[in-house]
Structure formats: structure tokens, C-alpha cells
């Protein structure tokens with residue numbers, strides 16, 4: 415008999431919810447729905463694996479339908495996870511997902527990143543939110559001074575890093591994506607205005 419893990423069951427339930435709500439709210443690009451598990455969920459899960467030693471709390475900014483925030487919360491029930499998202503309807507979806515998956519470690523903040531009170535989180539993540547220079551201003555508002563940013567970036571990541579270095583100094587460690595040849599996870603610490 416095979417045993418299906420709690421994590422697998424919760425992620426399957428999450429995929430079902432995304433498919434159910436997507437026609438109404440557009441949580442992910444409709445064309446990517448057939449590949450939801452690989453394109454979005456496995457992509458987010460690899461961040462949880464990359465950040466497996468992360469401690470403290472976790473803030474996902476511009477969380478949308480909960481990528482990667484919900485996946486992090488499922489994978490790391492030991493972490494307290496906050497999802498910061500300005501869109502009311504997406505927050506309704508997130509509340510519903512949290513309830514249906516039975517997640518007890520998630521808080522949803524329905525505000526704009528620039529207006530929400532500083533969260534001083536130990537870890538901040540973002541996926542498909544903004545170019546790195548702007549993203550670092552968002553992150554620096556909410557990251558604790560000794561915290562770590564985990565930023566999921568596509569093929570233009572090198573030029574975004576070069577641009578960001580004009581205004582910011584930071585320590586960078588890159589992790590190649592397992593799900594997309596050209597993508598990376600940027601692990602960033604010590605963010606300061608240059």
C-alpha cells in the first residue's frame with residue numbers, strides 16, 4: 415500500500431482550488447493551467463527545498479493565488495507565513511484556500527506592499543512581481559536587517575541584478591531552477607542603499 419503524504423494531499427487540493435477559481439479570478443495565466451503542477455506548484459516547491467534551513471517567519475509579497483506562499487506554508491508547517499496581496503478577490507481566494515487546506519500557519523494581509531506596516535520578516539519571497547530594482551525597495555521595507563530574500567526570477571535575471579546594483583548593495587547567492595533552464599532563485603542578504 416502506498417502512503418500519500420500530507421504535503422502531497424494538500425498540494426493536490428490546492429491545485430484543484432486554483433483550477434476551480436481561475437476562470438473567475440485569473441490567478442495564473444489560463445494557458446498554464448494544464449501544466450499547473452509543474453509550472454507553478456513544483457516551481458514554488460523547489461523554493462521550499464532551497465530554503466529548507468530557513469528559520470523565523472516568512473512573508474510572501476504580491477502573493478496572488480498563493481505562489482509561492484501557500485506552497486511554502488504547506489511544506490513548512492513550522493514557519494509562520496504571511497501573504498501580502500493588494501487584490502481583494504485574490505485575498506478571498508487565499509482565505510478560502512487556507513480554510514480548505516486546514517492551514518494553521520498562514521496570515522493574509524490585504525494591503526499594498528508600500529503601505530502595509532513594516533513586517534520585519536526573517537524571510538521574504540516574491541515571484542513574478544516586479545523588476546529587481548523595484549522589488550528590492552519592496553523587500554527592504556519588510557525584511558528584518560539580518561533576514562533573507564528569496565526572489566524567483568526568469569531569464570533576464572542577470573541584467574536585473576546589474577541594474578539593481580546601481581542603487582543597492584547586497585550579497586547574492588543564485589540557485590538554478592530545476593523547473594526552468596533559464597530561471598533562478600536569488601537568495602539575497604545584507605540589502606542596503608548603495
Ligand SMILES: C[S@@+](CC[C@H](N)C(=O)[O-])C[C@H]1O[C@@H](n2cnc3c(N)ncnc32)[C@H](O)[C@@H]1O
Pocket residue numbers: 441442475476477478479480481482498499500501504525526527528540541542543
Ligand atoms: C503577476 S502576479 C504574481 C502572483 C504570484 N506571485 C504568482 O507567481 O503567481 C503579481 C501579484 O502581485 C500583486 N501586487 C502587485 N503590486 C502590488 C503591491 N504594490 N502591493 C501588493 N500586491 C501587489 C498583484 O495584485 C498580483 O496578484
